[in-house]
Amino acid sequence: MSDIWDALLNLGDQLAAHILLSAAAIALGIAVALPLAVWASRSPAVARAALGFASLVQTIPALALLALFFPILLSLRAVFGDGLPTLGFLPALLALSLYALLPILRNAITAQANLDPGVIEAADGVGMTFGQRLRLVEAPLSAPYIMAGIRTAAVWTIGAATLATTIGQKSLGDPIFAGLQTQNWVLVLAGCIASAGLALIADGLLGTIEKGLRTRRRALTFGGLAAVALGVGAALFAQFGGSDERRIVIGAKGFSEQYILARLIGQQLEANGYAVDYRDGLGSAVAHRAVTTGAIDVLVDYTGTIWTNQMEREDNPPRDAMLEEIVEWETDTSGTHVLGRLGFENAYGLAMRGERAAALGIESIADLAGAAGGMTVGGDPEFFERPEWIAVRNAYGLGFAEQRNFSPTFMYNALQSGEADVIGAYTSDGRIAADGLTILEDPQGAFPNYDAIVLLAPETGSDAAIRAAIEPLVGAIDVEAMREANLSVDREEGKLTFEEAARRLAERIGL
């Protein structure tokens, strides 16, 4: 239990960010929904269109809606210029506001439609103008119903805001995604408790306001409003009230190695007097985009990933030539700075349980081709979409009976339990040795090189002091050290936190 308390107490920053994001999204949702509802009450066509649109939005999974705002904002840069953020707060705000729209709009339109026509006629009959009727009669009579809609929207938004983590916005989703990644259930639980608790509190306060409006008890209404304002104000203070020093933002994709390396870099920077912040759980494409646009300052990426996914290359040159071209390409396209290799490679490789591979006599991917027809292949959610996989599949003519997506952690469990026969594993993963897995050889060299490299955002990269602080890590981490660190957070028993694993790794490589 004390673990959960510790984890909860560490969530202050995420809680404040979560409150601000949710409150801003609900506020924007209200600001759009209410005028729309007034318009809709005068025009059935507008009512149908508005409700239809809001319902349609609701059918899009929240995660997809969040993800879709990245390309939408990217294309809007043509209008608003390159300063338009495509990751983090803005897309999260827009997606969640759209999500909050439906319950508010629906309740507001229903409330208007259900107003007693006699009362509306009376409002006109006593000589009210359009605005007076809205302000003095329609708004106060609809208020309790609208408030009920806002209440529903708040609960949905607070829940969905945990997904904002995936597009680089700090939220209570951070511990959930990090915990899911490493099967650290304490972290997952802490994130759930915090976000559920926040939703319950918001529901209670908004319910108090609703009750105040319904029973016309001003003390309740204003008490509830004051409490909400106080909560949001406290979150604002927590986020922006401190010193406005520049924080260096370190990004991490959604797997253990990335979390550990982000902390390792963060600890180096902190030791040099910098304040740092983490954006965890980013998707691969999102993360690369984030560093090239300066949405994050530092990212550990992999040469093969950039080569095949961002540069869309299909050839497979030797590692030095590849790195050279990547450095040149990053400089030319965005000015992103490649600090250098960390010293280890985290390649994709196809892995099988050792004894199974031995029994079947499979040593290389070429051997697999014959047996694949009866097998299930597992991969992380990105794996089967990546050009590397397609290249390997085509090169060896692999045709599996079934392919299944797993979160990286569960992928190893699936291999052990037989739900998958082969997985797309990471070669720096400590579980390969710990689980006794065999990495199949790649005689055709279809998988490219995946040297871990440090990328610095264009502006960050031109800061010599920042470069100097991270420089000692370049070439310092061999694959054995990385595997040990990865295993220390992934294993079932005696898990280390990412911070602890990063400190041990720093010790081991002599920093």
Next chain:
Amino acid sequence: MISKDQAALEFKSVGKRYGAVKAVRDVSLTIAPRQFVALVGASGSGKSTLLKTINRLAEADSGEVVYEGDPVGSLPLPALRRRVGYVFQSIGLFPHMTVGENIAIGQRLAGEKLSSARIAELLELVELEAGIATRMPDALSGGQRQRVGVARALAGDPHLLLMDEPFGALDPVTRDALGGRVRKLHDELGLTTIMVTHDMAEALLLADRVLVMDAGEIVADETPQSLLEGRGGAVAQELAAVPRAQADRLAELAR
């Protein structure tokens, strides 16, 4: 000021249609100050629509309504409606405002304040306790609510009081009492009153002049006396026959 012989209200060839339905057809009519006019007719005869063309809750499509010398179409809408007292069939009290706030709404809209003494006076006119001013409408009985509705209509000292089936939702005892009260107020305050009703008995007992409408037209324009004497044509007599027969039967029973 209105000169003595000026009409309080004049309808000049007023017409109003809803889609293909002609609710009011070419009605021309003059109403003198201080008359109590009952507008009687079956459902759908156009009587409510005709009433509403006066304060433009329904806009006339053709012709015009002239109120104390001004065509109503030329008056700013909120000002016109505040000059004309209106009692609604549905009562139409604002459920989120106290009785006092409901009565004072017209003045509030004009940016004025109605004193609590005046509110008490208005409540007294409709025979309600002054203390009721702080209650909410849903705490009152139906009869009390419509009394408040009448007080609200009178708050702006209008010369003209329009009533659209004002007692339709009330029980017979309340209905009778409130009808009598309104007729007294009409006399005491020197109002011109137009009351829409489908109840010929009510019209005969309260009004000075009874207009009968049928299919959008005025088919009879008589005093209660002459209606009872059999004038006004077939539609009017059909409506008048009901209370007359009831009265005869009651007289028979009492004998």
